[in-house]
Amino acid sequence: MPGSTIQSIERATAILEVIARQGGSAQLAVISDITGLKKTTVHNIVRTLADLGYLHRRPGDSAYYLGARILNLARIAGDDDRLRASLRPALTRITEATGFASFLAVPSGDQTLYLDAFDPDGDGANSLVGRREPLEGTAVGLVFLAFMPALETRVRLRRDLSNDGVTDARLSEVRRLGFALDLEYFIRGLHCVSVPVREQGEVRAALAIAGTKTELTEARMRDAAWKMLKISVEVQQY
Structure with a gap:
């Protein structure tokens, strides 16, 4: 009217x-x-x-x-396919460089949504596609909370992140390193590494790998993280 x-x-x-x-x-x-x-x-x-x-x-x-919030609205409205297509080569490169299954995730509300996975051995990584997980505790969630201030603020207004091990010191460490590590925090016996993917300077998604703690040791995690960061920077869109 x-x-x-x-x-x-x-x-x-x-x-x-x-x-x-x-x-x-x-x-x-x-x-x-x-x-x-x-x-x-x-x-x-x-x-x-x-x-x-x-x-x-x-x-x-x-x-x-x-900002990330309006870009995520565009993603929700149909941008997921573009992200999958543009970042699929990064997933294959990460798996080739590290030897572990790789994943693509995006923030969705106050959760993490897995959009794609690459696992040439077919050990079940694809079953994660479409699944949602909490931000707290996961390496992917730590990336989003550390590099998306508005998301961190919004989540903190709703719940105490420190109860789930998401301390200021831990987020500061993620920001300092540029990547996040999950050493059995979310799932016992499982290690995970995640790095951010930026578009026009804003974090839009995260790339990750996961493996058992015996295969993906902390030393291998850190080595993989630097390889993943290099690939992430190369696929960033400015």
């Missing part, structure tokens, strides 16, 4: 559309010029959108970029 729109929502969506049309990022002044909104108004709206995870800024860059 005419006149029934909420002005703040209308302005926020207009700003998101401007940023999308500018290639996924835009300066505040550009947003103001195109929308016709005052800079102070634009600043207040983009700050709120950033706090919610719909926009983000990069260190040393004053532009605003589309």
Whole structure:
């Protein structure tokens, strides 16, 4: 109905559309010029959108970029197939480089969703595709919590992550290393390594390998992590 729109929502969506049309990022002044909104108004709206995870800024860059939360909405609306297709080569390369089954996962709400797997030996890795797991405890979940601040904040508002071993120190270690290790925390006898995959600077997905603790020792995990990081960087989209 005419006149029934909420002005703040209308302005926020207009700003998101401007940023999308500018290639996924835009300066505040550009947003103001195109929308016709005052800079102070634009600043207040983009700050709120950033706090919610719909926009983000990069260190040393004053532009605003589309954030992980809005990119995940696009994924939910049908972007999963694109991610599978674009990252399938990375899965095969990781398995060839490490000798272990590899997995592709994305954040879905407050959980992890497995989109794809590659296991040439057919030992059951594909059964994980479509499965959801909690963020807490898993290597993949640690990657998302460590590198997606809006997701971490949202989850912390709902539950105490420290009860599940997700301490500030553990997340800081993941950020420092660039990868996450799960040494039997989630499943007894199973080790897992995970690295982030970025798109336009934002973490969109995670790549992982898993194996028994006798086969995938901690030393092999760390060696595999560096190989996986190299592959992840090579497939990142800017």
